[in-house]
Amino acid sequence: MLTWLARDVAATDKDWKIAFWHHPPYTKGSHDSDTEIELIEIREHALPILEAAGVDLVLGGHSHSYERSYLIDGHYGTSDTFTQEMKKDGGSGREDESTPYQKPLAASQAGTVYIVAGTSALADQVSPHPAMYTSLSIPGSLVLDVYDKRLDVKFIDDQGEVQDYFTMKKTIA
Numbered sequence: 314m315l316t317w318l319a320r321d322v323a324a325t326d327k328d329w330k331i332a333f334w335h336h337p338p339y340t341k342g343s344h345d346s347d348t349e350i351e352l353i354e355i356r357e358h359a360l361p362i363l364e365a366a367g368v369d370l371v372l373g374g375h376s377h378s379y380e381r382s383y384l385i386d387g388h389y390g391t392s393d394t395f396t397q398e399m400k401k402d403g404g405s406g407r408e409d410e411s412t413p414y415q416k417p418l419a420a421s422q423a424g425t426v427y428i429v430a431g432t433s434a435l436a437d438q439v440s441p442h443p444a445m446y447t448s449l450s451i452p453g454s455l456v457l458d459v460y461d462k463r464l465d466v467k468f469i470d471d472q473g474e475v476q477d478y479f480t481m482k483k484t485i486a
Contacts, residue, residue: 318359318363319362322366330366331371332363332368334373335373336349336355337355337375337431338373339382339427341378341439341440342378342380343439344375347393356389361389370425370464371425371426371427372430373430374430377437378431379429379432379439379455380442381468382446384414385424385427387422388444395442401424402424405479406480407479414479417483426466428466430468432450432453455467455468456468465480466479466481
């Protein structure tokens with residue numbers, strides 16, 4: 314699978330690279346990415362491949378929480394090994410608060426945002442993981458809108474209110 318993954322992400326010429334699967338590499342919700350083997354193995358083995366290929370966004374579920382990371386790169390260990398230097402952008406990614414996350418086109422190791430979106434029906438308590446910009450224990454859904462070199466992501470709760478959002482823009486290197 315990892316050999317296929319490396320070939321597949323290397324072969325694409327698309328501007329946006331989004332990966333998704335069930336087990337998240339980072340979570341402190343109803344599951345703990347520091348202790349569960351499937352989550353550890355994804356973080357240790359799949360993330361280096363994805364980040365080297367310039368993947369922009371990784372979506373997972375499994376934990377019944379909503380968690381969204383900063384734009385990060387190079388963290389493959391437990392939560393206590395996460396450092397500030399691993400943040401490519403330590404801001405919110407929100408245009409109305411700071412600046413959107415910026416990534417050069419076709420750049421590797423330029424950062425990835427990781428999202429746990431496992432709260433469509435229920436939400437369990439969540440503790441903050443240091444890689445996460447926000448962690449929420451409320452039901453909701455994720456919406457992705459792509460407009461050319463712009464990606465807008467929103468987490469909308471079960472009452473229709475936007476609880477988290479960010480923008481990522483691709484720039485010409």
